[in-house]
Amino acid sequence: MSATAKTFAPCTFQVYIPGYHVLTTTPTVGLPCTEQEAFRHIQTSLEGRLPPFFDLLVPLQPQIGRDYGSLVLVPTWHAPSGRHTVVFDMSGIEGPVYAKVVASPVTFWECQPEAARHSAMTWSLFVAGSLAPQTPGESFHVGTGYVLQFRPPQSPPEWFGHLAERLGHHVPWLPDPVLPEFPPGNRLLVLRSDQHRVFDLDQVDATPLTSRLADLVERTTTDVLFIRPLGQCHLRDYCHEGLPCQGALAVFPLRDLPGRQGRLLFLDGRPANVGVITIYTEGVDDLVGFADWLGLRPPTLHHVVCARTAAVERDMSPEGSVLIFGYRLNSELILDAPPPSSLASDDSQGEADSDEEDASDGQTGPDRTTAVPVIVSPAGRNSTNTGCSGQESNTDGQTRTDYRSECVAVAFSNARLPTDDAISGSPVIAKALEHSCTGYESISHALLDLTSCVTGKFLSVPDWLSLRGCLHAVRSLGSRGKVDLVTKICRSLEDIGNTALFAPAWTLFCASKCCCFGWPCLPWSLDFSAPGLFGVTAVSALSAYTGHPRLHCKKPTVGHALTGRECKYLQEPQGRNQAEDRHLSDLRSTTLALGGQWMPSLPPFLDLGGIVDSDASGSDSDHSDYTQWVHCAALKEGFRTENATVAIQVPCTEEELVVALHSARCPTIRNVFPSLLSILPQPRPGTAVFLAAPNWNRTSHGVCIDTSLLDRRLFTTSIPDYVCRHELVQIAGLPHSLDVDIWLVHDELLLTTEEPAHVFPGQMLLRRVVVTPDAEVPAPSIDSAYCL
Structure with missing residues (x-):
C-alpha cells in the first residue's frame, strides 16, 4: 500500500505494565497499518518514559475500549518461564484496570482476592472474548495480553474487537476517547525492609503521619530513618494492585547519628x-x-x-x-x-x-x-x-x-x-x-x-x-x-x-x-x-x-578471541501479488527439479523424515525382520525441537523405538527431558513425533497443535483438560478473523460451537483453512534466529 493511500490521524494508546502506572500516548499513525508499524510509533512517542528491561508490546485480547488501543508491555523472560501478563478489567464493577503477572492455568478462586481487594463481592468473570462466564472451581487458560473482565452478576461482557482489525481501516480514531478512570487519592508507598504498605495521604487522622510511619517499625519519630528515593521522580510510577502511588518512602529503625557509615538503598x-x-x-x-x-x-x-x-x-x-x-x-x-x-x-x-x-x-x-x-x-x-x-x-539544558x-x-x-x-x-x-x-x-x-x-x-x-x-x-x-x-x-x-x-x-x-x-x-x-x-x-x-x-552493534576488538560475522536466517520470499506468487512457484519447481534445495512447506524437522531401508533385500521371504532408519522428533514446550535418526529392527514395538531414541539423544537433554509420549495420531508418515516432559514433572505432557497448513508450525503446549474453540484459536496464536476448522483428530471431531471439549495428553489438534484466504496469518518469529 502506498504512503499516499494512508490517512494520518492521532491515535490514542494505553500501555499497561505490571507494577507501573498506565502510560498514555497519542502518536500520529498512518491508517491503515500493521500492528508492528503502530508499535514503532508507540515506542517512539514513549521514548524516555518506558521502564528498563521491558521489551515486547502485546495488544490486549480483546480490546477494552472502543476509540483507543490498549496494550501490555512485557519482558522477554516471561515466555521461557511460563509467566503471562494479563489485565484485570474491573471497570464494570467500579474498580481499576491494571496488569498483573500470572501463571497459566488460572483458577476462579485466584480471581476472588483480586476482586475482594477492591470491595467487589458479587460478580461474573469473562475471559478473553468469551461470552460465557466462568463458574466457581473452574480453571482456564490464559496468555499474555488476555483480558479478565469482571461484570455485575447476570450482565453480559463488553468486548471491543481486536487491535489489528481497528488498525486495518482508513477511519480516523476519535481525538478525545473516553479512557478508564483510575481510583482517586494521594497515595504513598511506605517500605520497611521487604514489606510495604500504601498510605492514603488524603485520609484524615488525628495522629501525625510521621508517628504513624514510626509505629510501623515500633519506634519513636526520633529513632527512625525516613529516606526517600533520590531524584524527584524515582518510584513515583509505582502501582500497587491497580492503585497508583504518587511517591515512595523508606522507614528504617535506626537513629541518624553523626558519622553513620551505612546506607539505605x-x-x-x-x-x-x-x-x-x-x-x-x-x-x-x-x-x-x-x-x-x-x-x-x-x-x-x-x-x-x-x-x-x-x-x-x-x-x-x-x-x-x-x-x-x-x-x-x-x-x-x-x-x-x-x-x-x-x-x-x-x-x-x-x-x-x-x-x-x-x-x-x-x-x-x-x-x-x-x-x-x-x-x-x-x-x-x-x-x-x-x-x-x-x-x-545536565547543566547545558539538554536531557x-x-x-x-x-x-x-x-x-x-x-x-x-x-x-x-x-x-x-x-x-x-x-x-x-x-x-x-x-x-x-x-x-x-x-x-x-x-x-x-x-x-x-x-x-x-x-x-x-x-x-x-x-x-x-x-x-x-x-x-x-x-x-x-x-x-x-x-x-x-x-x-x-x-x-x-x-x-x-x-x-x-x-x-x-x-x-x-x-x-x-x-x-x-x-x-x-x-x-x-x-x-x-x-x-x-x-x-x-x-x-x-x-x-546495531559496532565491530568490537576482543582480546585474543575471534569475532564472528553476521549470519542471516533464510526465509522464503513472499510475493506481493498473484503474478509474483506464480513466478516464485515456477522458481521453486525448477530448483527442486534441478536437485537444489528450497524452503520446505512443512515444519523443518518433518521434512527430515522418511524411513530409509538400510539392508532390506527387497524380499521378505528370507528374513522376518530387517533394519530401517527412522527419523524421530521430540517436541518440548518452549524449547527447540530435538531430532534424531535411529536404526531399528522392524517390526518393533513403540517401547523398543523409544529405547533406541533415548540412546541416540544428547545425554544432557535426555536427563532434563526424560519422559517421552507419542502423539496420537502421528502428524505425517515417515517421522515419529514424541512429546518430551521435564524431569521435575514427568507426566506434564501437553497436546500437539498442527498449524503447518497455515504457518509451518507443529508445536506442543499445555492446556486445561477442557477447552473451548476460541481458547484454542488464542492458544495457537491465530487471528480471530481467520476462519479455520479445528479438529480433534483422534476423535475425528470438528469443533463448531463453544461447547468445552475434553483433550488428553499427546492428542493431536489439527486446523485447516476453509474460507478466508486473505486473512493475516502470523509468520514464525525470526527475531532471535541464527544460522551458524
Whole structure:
C-alpha cells in the first residue's frame, strides 16, 4: 500500500505494565497499518518514559475500549518461564484496570482476592472474548495480553474487537476517547525492609503521619530513618494492585547519628516481578547479595541485569539510590563500540584482525555462551539532576534518559583447569582473571547460571551446575587491578561428556569501562564453558556467535578471541501479488527439479523424515525382520525441537523405538527431558513425533497443535483438560478473523460451537483453512534466529 493511500490521524494508546502506572500516548499513525508499524510509533512517542528491561508490546485480547488501543508491555523472560501478563478489567464493577503477572492455568478462586481487594463481592468473570462466564472451581487458560473482565452478576461482557482489525481501516480514531478512570487519592508507598504498605495521604487522622510511619517499625519519630528515593521522580510510577502511588518512602529503625557509615538503598525488582524492597548496607555495593536478597533466579537463556539511577563513585551508591534489577537474554550481551588502542588485538592475530576488518559495522559482536552475570550500570562521571519526566538534566539544558549506559571493554584469556575437581582450579581462575583485568578501573560482581551452547542451540546442564540448584557467588573484593576471587562450586566436574578425550576449557570474560554498551554495562563476568566436550576449541566456540541485529552493534576488538560475522536466517520470499506468487512457484519447481534445495512447506524437522531401508533385500521371504532408519522428533514446550535418526529392527514395538531414541539423544537433554509420549495420531508418515516432559514433572505432557497448513508450525503446549474453540484459536496464536476448522483428530471431531471439549495428553489438534484466504496469518518469529 502506498504512503499516499494512508490517512494520518492521532491515535490514542494505553500501555499497561505490571507494577507501573498506565502510560498514555497519542502518536500520529498512518491508517491503515500493521500492528508492528503502530508499535514503532508507540515506542517512539514513549521514548524516555518506558521502564528498563521491558521489551515486547502485546495488544490486549480483546480490546477494552472502543476509540483507543490498549496494550501490555512485557519482558522477554516471561515466555521461557511460563509467566503471562494479563489485565484485570474491573471497570464494570467500579474498580481499576491494571496488569498483573500470572501463571497459566488460572483458577476462579485466584480471581476472588483480586476482586475482594477492591470491595467487589458479587460478580461474573469473562475471559478473553468469551461470552460465557466462568463458574466457581473452574480453571482456564490464559496468555499474555488476555483480558479478565469482571461484570455485575447476570450482565453480559463488553468486548471491543481486536487491535489489528481497528488498525486495518482508513477511519480516523476519535481525538478525545473516553479512557478508564483510575481510583482517586494521594497515595504513598511506605517500605520497611521487604514489606510495604500504601498510605492514603488524603485520609484524615488525628495522629501525625510521621508517628504513624514510626509505629510501623515500633519506634519513636526520633529513632527512625525516613529516606526517600533520590531524584524527584524515582518510584513515583509505582502501582500497587491497580492503585497508583504518587511517591515512595523508606522507614528504617535506626537513629541518624553523626558519622553513620551505612546506607539505605532501594532495590526495584518490578522488571523481574519481585516488587520493591529496601536494604541497609555498608561498604561497596554487593550486587550479588542484592540480587540474592531479591530472590532473583534467571530463567532459561537469561541473565540478571542491574541499572542504577543515581551517581556512583567507587561502587558505592549514595543513600536513597534506586537499583533496578531485571533479566536479559544471553544473546544481548553485546558490545557496541571498539575498546581503546591499549586493548587492541595482538599482531600475531593477523587472521583475526582481517576478519574484524571485513566484518559489517554495527552487526557483529561476541556473544556469551554460559555465564549469567549481574550487569552493572554505573552512572556517568558528571553529576546530574533528575527531573520529573524520568530523565536527567545536565547543566547545558539538554536531557537524556534516566537509565544511562556506560562503557566497557572485553578481554579474553583461556585457563585450563583439572577435570576432576573444580575447586582446585580456583587459583588458576583468580590468576588469569587478575592478569586479564590489570590496569582496569574497577571490578564488580557476577552471578553464574551454567548452560552449554553448541552449534547455535542452548543445552541444559546437570542440576548441580545450574543457578536454580545452587547460587554460585563469584565476587571480587578490591579494585584497580587487584583481584581477590572467592568462588564456591559444590561438586567436581564428573560425568560431563567424555573427559578422557576432551578437558573442559574454562574461559574468563573480563570487562571494564572502555566502550559503549546497550542498556546497563558489564563490569565483568566469569564465563564457564566446556566447548571441548563437543569437539571444538574455546576460541572457535566464542567466535561462532554474532551480535544481535536489533542492537546495531559496532565491530568490537576482543582480546585474543575471534569475532564472528553476521549470519542471516533464510526465509522464503513472499510475493506481493498473484503474478509474483506464480513466478516464485515456477522458481521453486525448477530448483527442486534441478536437485537444489528450497524452503520446505512443512515444519523443518518433518521434512527430515522418511524411513530409509538400510539392508532390506527387497524380499521378505528370507528374513522376518530387517533394519530401517527412522527419523524421530521430540517436541518440548518452549524449547527447540530435538531430532534424531535411529536404526531399528522392524517390526518393533513403540517401547523398543523409544529405547533406541533415548540412546541416540544428547545425554544432557535426555536427563532434563526424560519422559517421552507419542502423539496420537502421528502428524505425517515417515517421522515419529514424541512429546518430551521435564524431569521435575514427568507426566506434564501437553497436546500437539498442527498449524503447518497455515504457518509451518507443529508445536506442543499445555492446556486445561477442557477447552473451548476460541481458547484454542488464542492458544495457537491465530487471528480471530481467520476462519479455520479445528479438529480433534483422534476423535475425528470438528469443533463448531463453544461447547468445552475434553483433550488428553499427546492428542493431536489439527486446523485447516476453509474460507478466508486473505486473512493475516502470523509468520514464525525470526527475531532471535541464527544460522551458524
